[in-house]
Amino acid sequence: MENIDYKKGLEDVIAAESKICLIDPVSGGLYYRGHNITELTEHSTFEETAYLLLEGHLPNEIELKHFNEKLLSYRKLHSNLLQIIRGLSKNCHPMKVLQTTIAALGGIWDNKGTDNPKEICIAYLSQFPLIIAAYWRILNKQEIITPHKEFSHAGNFLYMLTGKVPTAKETSLLDKALILHMEHDLNASTFTARVVASSLAPVSAFLSAAIGSLSGPLHGGANEKVLEMVYEIGEESNVVPYLDKALATGKKVMGMGHRVYRTKDPRAIILQKYLKQASDSEDARKKVAILEKIEDYLARTFEEQHKKVYPNVDFYSGTLFHCLAINPLLFTPIFAMSRVVGWCAHVCEQWQDNRIFRPICHYTGERNLKYVNIEKRR
Amino acid sequence: MENIDYKKGLEDVIAAESKICLIDPVSGGLYYRGHNITELTEHSTFEETAYLLLEGHLPNEIELKHFNEKLLSYRKLHSNLLQIIRGLSKNCHPMKVLQTTIAALGGIWDNKGTDNPKEICIAYLSQFPLIIAAYWRILNKQEIITPHKEFSHAGNFLYMLTGKVPTAKETSLLDKALILHMEHDLNASTFTARVVASSLAPVSAFLSAAIGSLSGPLHGGANEKVLEMVYEIGEESNVVPYLDKALATGKKVMGMGHRVYRTKDPRAIILQKYLKQASDSEDARKKVAILEKIEDYLARTFEEQHKKVYPNVDFYSGTLFHCLAINPLLFTPIFAMSRVVGWCAHVCEQWQDNRIFRPICHYTGERNLKYVNIEKRR
Numbered sequence: 104m105e106n107i108d109y110k111k112g113l114e115d116v117i118a119a120e121s122k123i124c125l126i127d128p129v130s131g132g133l134y135y136r137g138h139n140i141t142e143l144t145e146h147s148t149f150e151e152t153a154y155l156l157l158e159g160h161l162p163n164e165i166e167l168k169h170f171n172e173k174l175l176s177y178r179k180l181h182s183n184l185l186q187i188i189r190g191l192s193k194n195c196h197p198m199k200v201l202q203t204t205i206a207a208l209g210g211i212w213d214n215k216g217t218d219n220p221k222e223i224c225i226a227y228l229s230q231f232p233l234i235i236a237a238y239w240r241i242l243n244k245q246e247i248i249t250p251h252k253e254f255s256h257a258g259n260f261l262y263m264l265t266g267k268v269p270t271a272k273e274t275s276l277l278d279k280a281l282i283l284h285m286e287h288d289l290n291a292s293t294f295t296a297r298v299v300a301s302s303l304a305p306v307s308a309f310l311s312a313a314i315g316s317l318s319g320p321l322h323g324g325a326n327e328k329v330l331e332m333v334y335e336i337g338e339e340s341n342v343v344p345y346l347d348k349a350l351a352t353g354k355k356v357m358g359m360g361h362r363v364y365r366t367k368d369p370r371a372i373i374l375q376k377y378l379k380q381a382s383d384s385e386d387a388r389k390k391v392a393i394l395e396k397i398e399d400y401l402a403r404t405f406e407e408q409h410k411k412v413y414p415n416v417d418f419y420s421g422t423l424f425h426c427l428a429i430n431p432l433l434f435t436p437i438f439a440m441s442r443v444v445g446w447c448a449h450v451c452e453q454w455q456d457n458r459i460f461r462p463i464c465h466y467t468g469e470r471n472l473k474y475v476n477i478e479k480r481r
Numbered sequence: 482m483e484n485i486d487y488k489k490g491l492e493d494v495i496a497a498e499s500k501i502c503l504i505d506p507v508s509g510g511l512y513y514r515g516h517n518i519t520e521l522t523e524h525s526t527f528e529e530t531a532y533l534l535l536e537g538h539l540p541n542e543i544e545l546k547h548f549n550e551k552l553l554s555y556r557k558l559h560s561n562l563l564q565i566i567r568g569l570s571k572n573c574h575p576m577k578v579l580q581t582t583i584a585a586l587g588g589i590w591d592n593k594g595t596d597n598p599k600e601i602c603i604a605y606l607s608q609f610p611l612i613i614a615a616y617w618r619i620l621n622k623q624e625i626i627t628p629h630k631e632f633s634h635a636g637n638f639l640y641m642l643t644g645k646v647p648t649a650k651e652t653s654l655l656d657k658a659l660i661l662h663m664e665h666d667l668n669a670s671t672f673t674a675r676v677v678a679s680s681l682a683p684v685s686a687f688l689s690a691a692i693g694s695l696s697g698p699l700h701g702g703a704n705e706k707v708l709e710m711v712y713e714i715g716e717e718s719n720v721v722p723y724l725d726k727a728l729a730t731g732k733k734v735m736g737m738g739h740r741v742y743r744t745k746d747p748r749a750i751i752l753q754k755y756l757k758q759a760s761d762s763e764d765a766r767k768k769v770a771i772l773e774k775i776e777d778y779l780a781r782t783f784e785e786q787h788k789k790v791y792p793n794v795d796f797y798s799g800t801l802f803h804c805l806a807i808n809p810l811l812f813t814p815i816f817a818m819s820r821v822v823g824w825c826a827h828v829c830e831q832w833q834d835n836r837i838f839r840p841i842c843h844y845t846g847e848r849n850l851k852y853v854n855i856e857k858r859r
Contacts, residue, residue, distance in 0.1 A: 107495060107498070109495035109496070109497075109498070111497075111836045112679065112836035112837050112838050112839055113491075113494075113496055113838050113839065113840035114836075114839065114840075115840075115841060116491075116494065116840045116841065117485060117487035117840065117841055117842065117843045118487070118491055118840035118841070118842070119487075119489075119840075119842050119843070120485070120487070120842065120843045120844075120845050121842035121843070121844060121845065121846070122844070122845055122846030122847070123842075123846065124842070124844070125844045125846065125848065134848070134849075136846060136847060136850070137846060137847030137848050137849060137850035138850050138852060139849075139852075142851075142852040143852065146852050146854075147852070151855070161852070161853070161855070161858060162855070162858070163855065163858040163859060164855055164856065164858075167855065183568040183569075186564065186568055187565055187568065187585065190561040190564055190565060190585070190589070191561075191585060191588030191589055192588055192589055192590075192591040194591065195587070195588040195589075195591040196588075198686075199584065199587045199588040199591075199683075199685065199686070200588060202584045202587070202685075202686060202689060203581060203584040203585045203587070203588055203689075206577065206580045206581040206584050206689060206693070207565065207568070207569060207581045207585075209573070209577045209580070209581070210569030210570055210573040210574075210577040210578060210581055211568070211569055211570055211573075212570075213570040213572065213573040213574075213577075288841060288842050289839065289840050289841055289842050290839060291676060291677075291679060291680050291837050291838050291839055292680075294676060294838060294839070294840060295673060295676050295677055295690060298669060298672060298673050298676060298694065299669075299673055299690065299693050299694040299697070300697075301490065301669060301697070301699070302669050302670075302694050302695070302696070302697025302698070302699045302700035302701075303697040303698050303699050304693050304694060304696045304697035304700075305577075305696070305697075307577065307580075307693075308576075308577070308580060308692075308693030308694070308696050308697070309693060311580060311581075311584060311689060311690070311693055312673060312677065312689070312690030312691075312693040312694065313690075314686075315584070315677050315682050315685075315686030315687060315689055315690045316676065316677040316680050316682060316686070316690065317680070318680070318682045318683070318686050319677070319678075319679075319680025319681040319682035319683075319686070319837075320680070320681050321679070321680045321681050321837045322680035322682075322837065323680075362837075362839050363839075363841075458489045458490035458492075459490050459669050459697075459699045459700065459740075460490050460491050460669050460672060461490055461491065461492065461667065461668060461669055461672070461740050461741075462491035462492075462493075462494045462495065462496035462497075462667050462672060463493060463494065463495055463496070463666060463667055463741075464495065464496070464497050464498065464499035464501075464502070464666050464667050465495045465497070465498045465499070466498075466499060466500070466502070466503045467498050467499065467500055468499070468500030468501065468503065468514060468515060469500070469514060469515030470503065470512070470515050471512075471515065471517075472514070472515035472516050473520075474516060474517075474520040474521065474524050474525070474539070475539070476524075477529070477539070477540070477541065477542055477545065478542065480539060480540070480541040480542075481541060
């Protein structure tokens with residue numbers, strides 16, 4: 104058989120031109136529309152960064168006001184969605200709930216995919232926190248909280264989730280985590296969104312598809328596994344024996360390494376910083392100490408072998424959500440609630456100069472088989 | 482800016498190795514697992530061809546019996562799905578209904594994606610006809626028909642759709658159309674299925690995503706447009722003036738040309754043959770005559786310009802479904818009910834040697850912008 108050189112998983116293959124996100128794998132830089140993620144996390148908000156990604160520039164005061172008004176105008180939950188959530192299995196993963204309800208919204212609102220796509224995208228992204236909070240309240244047999252019109256996107260989510268008005272510190276911490284997870288070039292879910300939208304499928308179709316992609320354990324979900332590992336380790340003094348055993352048995356240490364970065368993921372650096380500021384309980388400080396010891400011990404161990412290994416975005420984010428008293432089941436849905444902005448930005452760009460995605464396979468199977476009647480088959 | 486050579490829409494880019502489908506663009510050949518589509522359409526059935534695509538070989542009598550039993554064992558509709566369909570907007574497109582309900586099944590059945598994936602796939606593919614028929618009956622305020630356990634996949638669909646026992650000829654015609662639409666290499670929806678499943682997302686997630694991709698007018702839906710064109714033309718004598726006007730004004734003639742084939746799409750040849758056999762009414766014969774005249778006139782016109790243009794699969798399929806008294810709204814859902822087999826076969830292959838899809842963008846946007854406080858922005 105001829106030897107065909109192709110890139111499995113399309114690694115390093117350029118699949119689109121884009122003005123949205125720049126990753127510098129060597130220096131460990133991440134930029135949204137030319138803006139450094141470190142500056143954005145420090146100074147910006149979910150709303151402002153969403154505007155930046157969708158529109159291409161940071162908004163002035165009037166533009167931000169209009170954007171907020173639009174977002175708020177869609178902040179209500181359709182009663183049919185509650186009915187759908189209640190009709191799913193109680194212990195099904197919330198990503199399935201999210202994929203179903205976003206597809207259903209396409210059938211409830213029934214808007215077209217390409218009439219003012221940005222406006223439609225804003226409508227959909229307003230819905231993610233409402234759906235996730237409603238799922239959580241139904242799961243826990245609590246009443247659904249009516250959305251609060253005065254709160255920010257992040258603040259309202261925490262409010263609807265817990266029924267309590269969040270502190271400014273809590274809202275800000277979630278806001279920063281949302282900014283950090285919003286966009287990351289052609290990861291599998293964003294690539295899914297572009298592929299689906301390239302057939303000119305409607306907004307509900309490509310968003311629901313992207314949620315499905317993110318729901319897989321190789322994409323979303325690693326931060327949940329990191330937190331599980333921290334629980335398993337329990338004490339800082341257990342880190343070295345745990346890692347020695349993991350390395351000896353080939354067990355994967357979660358939250359380490361990235362397909363693109365050759366350095367520490369810049370989002371891990373930022374999350375680590377805010378996590379340390381936020382961890383005011385004994386329990387949280389203990390978890391951070393365990394994480395930092397894992398990072399440090401692995402770095403030193405691999406350095407001896409002239410290799411490098413660094414934390415990625417998932418390494419510190421689970422513990423940060425844990426500090427906000429958010430259940431691990433909700434980590435990937437919150438990732439989706441943030442990444443939806445990137446999905447929408449990429450599709451709006453795709454539609455400006457669209458061509459349907461239609462690659463080919465290299466065929467390695469049988470050829471020219473004869474159809475034999477069933478009674479003669481072995 | 483540097484000039485980067487990349488393939489828009491990943492045209493001609495190899496994205497996977499596969500043993501499932503071989504397309505010969507030059508001779509116009511299409512093979513499933515090495516078997517010529519012409520032979521399969523002539524001799525095989527939906528069930529047998531689905532087995533072939535999923536398992537890699539044609540079944541013997543015992544294998545086919547087991548496969549049919551499995552398929553039948555899932556032939557019942559969950560009541561929550563009916564509730565979901567009723568909760569969507571009455572005039573929303575049935576592809577939205579299908580995307581929502583298949584995602585919802587993931588939350589109702591709540592099975593894992595990788596435990597015996599072929600068995601799970603069979604369960605899902607059994608559901609497509611039931612959902613489409615239920616949608617149609619609800620839309621038309623008719624009672625839901627209970628699935629018939631003695632009928633074939635195609636026959637049961639026609640039965641549940643109309644409430645009448647289909648003739649052998651009708652069942653056979655639909656069966657042939659299903660075989661023809663089942664698989665076609667890395668078209669956008671099958672590629673979507675592989676990308677989504679590459680994160681190890683569950684079966685409901687990748688199927689729902691693939692439905693979303695197929696729902697776009699650039700992918701599914703062209704056969705509906707061909708039939709509309711035939712209605713618009715009305716009489717055979719109007720074909721030439723219609724086409725002259727279309728060519729002069731740059732209006733697209735639907736159902737012509739294909740990204741891959743350099744010849745007449747082999748599926749169009751087969752559909753044309755069965756359509757001519759099936760068209761026993763005056764109306765149907767008239768429509769076929771219009772289609773053949775379009776094909777003929779375009780071929781001659783382009784030949785004069787030393788160009789070639791050929792019908793694709795969508796050119797004759799809409800009229801064939803029309804002969805079965807199937808409403809155009811259902812054409813793309815029926816395409817999905819067939820192509821789901823290809824989606825499943827590709828994902829089972831993907832999971833045997835998986836690597837997550839993660840291509841890159843070529844960045845052409847701004848760099849190193851400074852964050853300016855909002856009151857200072859223009």
